[in-house]
Amino acid sequence: MRRTLLPLAGAALLPAIASAQSVNVQIYGTLLPFLDTARTSGATAPGLSPASGGASQVPASAYTGQDLPERRRITSGTSNLGFRGTVPLSDDLKVVWQIESAVSPDGDAPNTLAGRNTRLGLEGSWGTVFYGNWDTPYKFPLLAVGPLRGLSPFDNNLTANPGFNVPGTTTQSGRANAKADAAFNRRQGNSVQYWSPDLSGLSFRLAYSVGEGRTAATTAAPSVNPEVISALASYKAGPLTVSVGFEQHNDYFGLAQLGGAAGATLTNASSRDTGVELVASYSFPTGTRLSVIGEQLRYRTDDTVAGNINAYKRAAWYALLQQRAGAHQVWAAFGSAAAGSCGRVGGGAASTDGLGGREYSLGYSYSLSRAADLFAACYGMRNDRSAQYAVFPSPGTVAPGADTRGLGVGLLFTF
Template sequence: MQKKIIALAIAAAVSAPAFADSNVTIYGVANVSYDMTQSGAVANGFSNNKVSSNTSRIGFKGNEDLGDGMSAVWQIESLIQIDGQTAAGNTLANRNTFAGLSSASAGTVLMGRHDTPYNISNRKYDMFADGLADNRSIMGGGTSAAASFNGRQPNVIAYISPAMSGFTGAIAYVAGAEGQTLSTQTKGSAWSMAALYGNGPISANFGYEVHTAGSAPGTLGLGAGLKETAWTISGGYKVAEFEINGIYEKTDDNFAVGANALGHRAYYLSGKYNFGSNAVKLAYANAGANAAANTDADQITVGFDHSLSKRTTVYALYTQLSNGAAGAYALSGNGTGAPAAAVSGVGGKPSAFSFGMKHTF
């Protein structure tokens, strides 16, 4: 079924007899790599070799049976820097952290900080997620646009429906969290929603999100009346031997006096072939130009995985991002949990090799 759907995994857990009483589960991911990047800048390029933590994380989650099919659920999840570096936002509970109520028949309501339904609808299809080749260099607005749709938001209240014949729905409201607001100021907010389907080897999702800016100071206080929207459709086919995925998205905004300055189309295709304990992977992403000419970009990635066990994998990959003459996308730190790994500048072609190990617990 759908990976990381806000509460589906929790709903499955709370229905198991082993979790009938209150409990705490410790889980996490240790994903460390050695990255060699080239900025690919048109002028004054640079290279960088470093160890990356690749959004390694540790979490605590649990539930309490309240009777009549109802459970209280909670989770606290934090980014950890295995490489010993300190990154922005490297604080306790900076990842999916929430509390809520869950019912197998009525669904789940939660409040806290969490991936949006839009983000959840397509993140499972990123073949190189949580690493240097993470597709958020291009998708979700990428690093060349102000929009950020494939993300995690604070101040979230969300509802997730029960699964019915493979279908699940999710909707979330994000409060702007402004400070003191004058009567003459407007508040910002966001809505995100998704329809999710999974049946055997086939899955297909749809996501929609709108950000409404306000004039009050705060996380969404950009200016009254400004909006940015995005919709995405994604799907995949997965069997034991291979997996293929695709994502398409369209973003729009009215930032420049009603003009769609940053709106553009983007798509992502990926495939994986498994043989024994090994797998070869290939992905291609493309972002079309926005209102300005030659602001397009594409990215291609090839990789190899070798499984040492069910929970431990070693891997190698190569990725290159190519900007149009006026494009300013970059291999970003979305997947590594750190600032941009290889900022290229306008028209640049950043590239990288990455060799690493991933262990889940």
Template sequence: MKRLFVKSLPIAIALALSSGAAHAQSAVTVYGSLNVGLVASNFKTTGQTPVQGTNAALNNKFQMMDNSSLWGVRGKEDLGGGLYAGFSLEGGINLNNGTGGQDFATQGRLFGRNAEIKLGGDFGEFYAGYVLSPAGLQLLLAADPWYWNGNQAGMGWTIQQANYTQTNYLRTVGTIGYRSPDFNGVTFQLAYSPSNRENVYGTSKDIGGALTYRSGPLTVGVGFDRSHGLTNDIPTNHMYDIVGSYDFGFVKPAFSYTRSSVNNVDYTSYVLAATAPLGGAGLLKAAYGHLNDCLCNTTRSELSRISLGYQHNLSKRTNLYTNVSRSKAEGLSAANTFEVGVEHNF
């Protein structure tokens, strides 16, 4: 009975909120993204460069892989006088077997991607909950054309965060934060997690921030994050990043550069990427990423990944895509992947 209740809870919440939106005309939205690919790779579990999102040998045969499918509910209420209250709840879906994703199985997180309540106005927005760190969010939106969506081509959090995921895995528990309004293109975000609660990725006790400037086609930003690490001991771990992009219309180049320190080991990484529209419905993607030490084995092992992709939009909500990538770590054989897939947003 308990298992049935847990499995039915997401559906019940969605139906209840959507029903409330229909009768009370409240600003509540149910949304999601379903993304699945068929992947072939020469990846092996040992002696070979790790592949983003692949945890088992594919043996050159096509295998269905879920690429970060998700569902969520968000809402906003006008309180008058320029004030508003809102919330955001987002969880992962394993589309290949219908189970909950993003920490649902390991930690019971119904909304393992985001869970926050917020209060805002002209002064900006205060929020609290389980959220992405400001620097992690900045990197997520920066120089990976695949937005860390779980497929094999993306630069992903391992490269772009320079192994800092060992500390906070992007998201922090018990977080309070502030997002500023737009000051002539300049915005900033600050976050603090005072909690001692631990999860499988480490303790919270995290402080971070991000500063971003946007003006027309130009975007540049810097971010930082500091954490007490896996055991809540000194020394603290930290990460700094610099990101940027410029949209020329026919092509949009982008970059990210990250330095981190984890357990007294320093890491650096960079990503160079570009996207280009093709015709009225196509989008070309390309990226090269380099990490100075991927911890692929007991010795220093530099990792590089190059990826190419094409996305064809059938509509504003549905697209087909194909990706190829090659990952190579020092002292290990290369891992090559080919992927075709479909994504539908609602």
């Protein structure tokens, strides 16, 4: 249950506009502990190499054959605590703000104030514009394709993710020269967003994350300008919702995390990574809901060193079927990522053999109240011999070809 505080409490958070007649403040949160057992198995044995049937983007040294031992764990999913509110300025203008932080009911990780969706902006009949650290428009429709109100290990980790142990979701303010640079499931800092009003069921979202990490050119390396551009168009008509998203990462050098050469050198001066998605859902009168995602990710660099991998693309899809009957819900989900294709500087032969993956989950939930659900799920991620797709959060670094599987029970509470 959300709580409205006294106007003075809200005014203390926004002293610059404390003279406003009313400041509405809400405290909200999600707690999502999940107890499960998880392991990997079937890792590809040592000896495979690009020359002997392995993928061109996976070095022979990566094929360790090592599986992660079975372990019991408690994860926190997308547990959070937040404050948000509005300050009316006129009949058609108000300030909107939010400060959200991750919390760990399992006690594992330290959490950063305002580390999740946080913003300050203006809202009117013309729409909403704000500065902040926020889920990109590309990520937004993916959040609705899940059986629960929060991300757990059994949720989709196949789309918006190219594999290669790239994390399933990331919060970044710029390029980090790490695996997360290749992720498309992003909460992006240093950004400005615009959301349109509802136009007879049609709406738009636009976001731009500025190139705050731009570097100066030197005699050893050129200038790079890491930026993120994200856009979404959605249409809702009764039980049907359809969204089309696009996102582009400039100079993030995502391919450097997927077997390409390191970015930002004289021979690799720029990069462009793009994602295109179609997300649709339909709710039937029987309590059945079907959601589907189709996507293509593409990574490219301007590498000029002959033989280096300079391009990779792959398509993926994911589907979720939910059935509700009163307080009960059952669900089944399945997704598949293709091996895709890659290219070399100079056009030499390149192989993506074994880079495909498949994800599945089965689950049940029972609504204890409007704010609390008890749930159980089994899940898995199956990798072809060179692929390294992982669940979120992963039980560890997944070796090429290793399959992840797990099962557990959890409790969801929102307020």
